[in-house]
Amino acid sequence: MRSLKNQVTLLVMGIIALVTMIVILVFYLQARPILLMNTETEAKRDIAAAEAIIDLKHPGPWHTRGGILYKGQAEVNNNYFLVDYIKELTGASCSIYLNNVCVSTTEIDGDCYIRAVDQSVPKEVRSKVLEAGQIYLGQAEVEGRVSQAAYKPIINDDGQVIGVLYIGTRSSLYNSIIYGSMKTIGIAGLILAVLIALITRYFVDRKLVKSKPLREVDAEIWRSPKQELVHNSIKDNDFDMLDTLLDWQQELPKGLNPLTLKEILLFLLENDGDEVTVKDVSKSMSLSTVTVRRYLDYMEECGLVDVEQEYGSVGRPLKLYKLKG
Incomplete structure (x- = not known):
């Protein structure tokens, strides 16, 4: 097709x-x-x-x-x-x-x-x-x-x-005049058709890029040269996890943004093997701790992260987040 x-x-x-x-x-x-x-x-x-x-x-x-x-x-x-x-x-x-x-x-x-x-x-x-x-x-x-x-x-x-x-x-x-003129019109029409078709194809390509679903645009952004070193260090099964998450975009709770969710997931992938806190993610991504906590809680519900609690001498226990291996 x-x-x-x-x-x-x-x-x-x-x-x-x-x-x-x-x-x-x-x-x-x-x-x-x-x-x-x-x-x-x-x-x-x-x-x-x-x-x-x-x-x-x-x-x-x-x-x-x-x-x-x-x-x-x-x-x-x-x-x-x-x-x-x-x-x-x-x-x-x-x-x-x-x-x-x-x-x-x-x-x-x-x-x-x-x-x-x-x-x-x-x-x-x-x-x-x-x-x-x-x-x-x-x-x-x-x-x-x-x-x-x-x-x-x-x-x-x-x-x-x-x-x-x-x-x-x-x-x-x-x-020769009449048939020569007809031939000229035909050639001019052919050239015009090719030129307009190329111009149309160009604008259709631009339109399709503008109208791409968010997940496709984000995927291209993630694979930009700026992220090359990061992605080279990510394992294939991590990308499988990412693809799985992308398939769940339409089921995100109200108030959660797919792009932000994927940025947080990328941050966790970059820190693969290390436990991070809500404050670590908030500081790195310039997001409020309340916002970050909502995304991490959702990822915990989806089974994407392991959560451990670290108890201190006073106050509430500190939650540590780590991608599931």
């Missing part, structure tokens, strides 16, 4: 870890729409720039002839110079499709290290762009990678959709 301070430490670390996870989740939910909006804005800008570059380099309408896509008089099929030029200026990947099949692209087939032509338009794009003739902005899977993309229909002079122009945005910058 874990100690109280370990339980409190783990509880504090758990709470801070939970709060950190909530902060990260809230940050992600708040930042993700901003990320998507920025990448969509960039995709719109890049696809507009791509169209302008194509019109500038190859004026004229889009059309097909013999299963080949043309822009003006320029053949687009396998025209990698055109798509590479667009990527160089915009930084975005570019692909051109004839109907549903890619005929020119900057994408590389990872298995063959050649241009990934003959690929189909992603299924999530097909109905909106090829069939409805609308622009698609959103995430799409291209060559096994999901990226923020823009797909715009290629329309000929007759208003027919004959292909698709694709731009894949550079979302890595935004991803």
